[in-house]
Amino acid sequence: MVLVDDRQLTEELHDYLFALRTQVHAELKDLAREAGLTDTQTDALWRLSRGREMTAGRLAELLQCDASTATSMIDRLEKRGLVRRVPHPVDRRAKVIQLTPEGCALRDRVIEHTTEHSPFARLDHESRLRLRTLLREAMDRS
Amino acid sequence: MVLVDDRQLTEELHDYLFALRTQVHAELKDLAREAGLTDTQTDALWRLSRGREMTAGRLAELLQCDASTATSMIDRLEKRGLVRRVPHPVDRRAKVIQLTPEGCALRDRVIEHTTEHSPFARLDHESRLRLRTLLREAMDRS
DNA sequence: TATTGTTATACTCTATAACTATA
DNA sequence: TATAGTTATAGAGTATAACAATA
Helix, strand or coil: CCCCCHHHHHHHHHHHHHHHHHHHHHHHHHHHHHHCCCHHHHHHHHHHHHCCCEEHHHHHHHHCCCHHHHHHHHHHHHHCCCEEEEECCCCCCCEEEEECHHHHHHHHHHHHHHHHCCCCCCCCHHHHHHHHHHHHHHHCCC | CCCCCHHHHHHHHHHHHHHHHHHHHHHHHHHHHHHCCCHHHHHHHHHHHHCCCEEHHHHHHHHCCCHHHHHHHHHHHHHCCCEEEEECCCCCCCEEEEECHHHHHHHHHHHHHHHHCCCCCCCCHHHHHHHHHHHHHHHCCC
16 A cells, blocks of 8 residues: 655655765764764774784775875874775785774774664654665665 | 564664764765765755755754755855756845756756665565654754 | 876865945 | 954865785
8 A cells, every 4th residue: 555656755865865864974973073084094993903904905985986086095094093004915916904092992982882872863763773774675785 | 562672772773873873974975976976965966856846944943954055065066067056036145046958967866876776675565554654743943 | 907096187165354235 | 343254264075097015
């Protein structure tokens, strides 16, 4: 039983797509400001934190940006002493990006702050489970 | 009955928060490339399209950016002939931002393309309804 | 030859501060 | 005085193309 027009619903979800971008931007910006970072840098820090260490190429892949963009981002993070480039153990072309102790400390603060001021705190447990399921489904591009 | 650790679930949702940013960025970038725009410009066009016309200040508010940022964005869109600044009917300080016919045409193409290649197309109707409800709840900052 | 990463370049996005015109 | 918008400035994010070193 379809009570809502399908095309209208899809269009409405696209409103959310755009709003989501703005909202997520804003949430990350708040997080970032707290830590003295930009939202993109916070994103990068989070990735490095979750996956521990990785090559520059892998980071670019996760952030879905060009390799050259990753290079300049890493440059800025390195200049701030948050990450460091170390040689790859077997591939001498590649470089492994690591969080420094300062980077780890900042990451910890970001995680703590995120957990405290979560935009998902409004939802109850069941809702969060459902949201996870739906997001997984919608975001899966494969 | 809680089968999943709550803290872990919240952390996982934050992974999605970051991933979502990247994903939504990417979706908008694809959309934009199609139309020869940046993702932010696509966003602006969409807002102008949905709300018809509005002041520069209102646009900045919707995009959650500074007024000066909106100014330069409008500059670029105007230079491309997609929007135009017209005097506000009663407040002579304010300017109303309008889509030009070219802007409208581009907006139509973007909407059509979005509907066709929707990231939400993967979800069935019921799932989309549930997603809408959850997003509304989670995104409501008031 | 193909891949990893960097550099040079050019644009867009972004906020802050100082400003103009109007309310 | 306060508000709407602009300008000047500076830094960050972004991709393209050309390049070096290595696989």
